[in-house]
Amino acid sequence: MLQEETRRIEFRADIDSALTQLDTLPEILKRCTAAVVEHLDAAFARIWTLNAKENVLELQASSGLYTHINGSHSRIPVSKFKIGWIAQTCQPHLTNDVYNDERISDRDWARREGMISFAGYPLIVEGQLVGVIALFARHALNDSVLKVLELVSHEIALGIKRKQVEEALQKSEMQLRQKAQHLEETLHQLQQTQLQMIQSEKMSALGNLVAGVAHEINNPVGFISGNISEAMATVGDLINHLRLYQEKFDNPGEEIEKDALDIDLEYLLEDLPKMLSSMKVGCDRIRNISTSLRTFSRADRTSKVSANLHEGLDTTLMILQYRLKAKETRPAIQVIKEYAEIPSVKCYFGQLNQVFMNIISNAIDALEESNQGRSYAAIEKHPNMISIKTEIAEDRQSVLIKIKDNGLGMTKEVKSRIFDHLFTTKAVGKGTGLGLSISRQIVQETHGGSLTCSSALGEGAEFAIMLPLDRS
Ligand SMILES: Nc1ncnc2c1ncn2[C@@H]1O[C@H](COP(=O)(O)OP(=O)(O)OP(=O)(O)O)[C@@H](O)[C@H]1O
Ligand SMILES: [Mg+2]
Structure with a gap:
């Protein structure tokens, strides 16, 4: 009796330390199943957690004969087999007649492996099922096993709940962080767009001004340039006419000769066409400038x-x-x-x-x-x-x-x-x-x-x- 009590205390201490010292849920549950195997002489022990959304139990940890968690019992619908049934009824269950128990899915396996007993306990916190703990043994179990499981099931259930809440928190924190990041990116994009709008507004105002001025310049420049061409022809004619006079009347008299000297007629006749053609060059330049201004502001x-x-x-x-x-x-x-x-x-x-x-x-x-x-x-x-x-x-x-x-x-x-x-x-x-x-x-x-x-x-x-x- 004393020995049993000692084992019970040791078992509980093991579970406590698993729950307080380990970080992740799989680690914690793995240690819990190992403690069940060690302290309750189980052939193997397992813990499933409830996936409420899909109404299935998901195998989280397995110790003893089987340690894998991805076999045929990795997902058990609530109500199916022994585990599902415990989940559905939220009642503990113990049997020493596994060989003939209809709820055991593979009785041939049980006979082959000599598994005669099974005990399972629902993991409940605040009236809500969070999982199931269960074990198979090769020897008969008495009701005290259920008592021992009862002793730890609430703690394990609390541990599972706590971890699940933590994970959900972490997940929502991450989602929040992602959202914040997304918002930041959107803000950045908005700033960029705003920036572009300001600048393109500025440029289009400048462009419009430049294009407008260029357009206004074009008309008068065209007019001047056209007239200069005319004037060049006219001036040429006048000069020729003057030369004709000079030839025909080589003695025009004192007054005209003096005036020709005063105004430096010879230089003037030579320079006037040059003056006109440089005015034409100037006009062409203005026209080029106005063309390039219009190119500059081209939409x-x-x-x-x-x-x-x-x-x-x-x-x-x-x-x-x-x-x-x-x-x-x-x-x-x-x-x-x-x-x-x-x-x-x-x-x-x-x-x-x-x-x-x-x-x-x-x-x-x-x-x-x-x-x-x-x-x-x-x-x-x-x-x-x-x-x-x-x-x-x-x-x-x-x-x-x-x-x-x-x-x-x-x-x-x-x-x-x-x-x-x-x-x-x-x-x-x-x-x-x-x-x-x-x-x-x-x-x-x-x-x-x-x-x-x-x-x-x-x-x-x-x-x-x-x-x-x-x-x-
Ligand atoms: N050629 C340069 N020599 C030295 N510093 C420069 C030169 N070009 C840019 N900078 C520096 O980079 C800064 C940013 O230039 P930016 O053209 O983006 O803005 P800004 O000229 O200050 O203002 P804005 O162009 O909007 O009127 C300038 O304030 C100046 O300190
Ligand atoms: Mg600048």
Whole structure:
């Protein structure tokens, strides 16, 4: 009797330590079944947990003769066999007549293995079934086995419930985390869209203005240019007529000769046609400018067009001319172009021009900043420079545009953040910190290229735009 009591205490202690010391449910239940085998002389012991959704019992642990949990009894519907029946009735069960028990699924197996007894106990917590613990033995069992199982079943049931709640918590925590992450991504996307909208609004306003001005210029320029052509012919006729007079009347008299000398007639006759043709050249230039302005602002949001990047760069420089030219405080910023022969690139031209505009404007800003505190003479000695170089990659699969300035450059910290949304080192009202993040998006996401920067403090900055050539 004392011995039995001692075993009972030891058994309980084993179960307690399993429940308190082990981490995962399979580990805990495995130790519990091992304790049943050891302390109750079972041939093997098993624990199933209830999957309430599917109304089946799932084998979680097995010790003794069988240790696998993936055999034919790994899933037992509630009400089927002995285990299912215990689950359904929520009643413990003990039999010493396994050989003839109809609820035993394989009695041949029982005879073969000499399994004569079976005991099972429902695992219940707060009136709810969470699983079943059961054992087979090769010797007769008395009712005290059920008493012992009763002693631990509540604890095991609590352990199962606790772990299940923990797992559910972890799962919902993970789902929450995923949701939060998803929200963060959505927010990021929204910010990007907003950013693009602001910028494209800005660009389309600029584009409309530029296109409008270009259009307005076109008419008067056409009118002047047409009249100059007419005037050239007319002036030619007049000159010929004058020459005829000179031939026929080689002695026109003192007054006319004096006037011819006063107005330097010979020079005038030679110069007037030249004057007119240079006016014509000027008109043609204005017309070219207005054409490229219209190309610059061309609406190409829906499809890519084949474009000459040099044209885009030149037009951008032209639009920025007012910032490049000489001022009281400094000489003009020198622009050095090294254009290679590159093929036209299929692109959203307006958007790429926007990239050129952002990068060249930044370069001018950087140069202006480097001029702070330097005299005109000092700047003249080390002039502000922007170099623009284009080249085709060796494999001829992409083109490269490098835009470099000899401004102050940037620190490592600044450089690591320049492509961040809203990052700026400029004064409020001067910079919004959108230029480069938009540019990178246009180059990388819209064109599948890359936009990189190399710079160090005191060494200027170089931005490289790589654009893949679309061979189709
Ligand atoms: N050529 C450059 N030399 C030195 N620093 C530069 C250069 N280009 C960009 N930067 C740095 O990168 C920052 C971010 O540039 P970005 O064009 O994105 O924004 P921003 O010019 O400040 O404002 P925005 O372009 O929206 O008007 C700048 O504030 C500046 O500190
Ligand atoms: Mg900028």
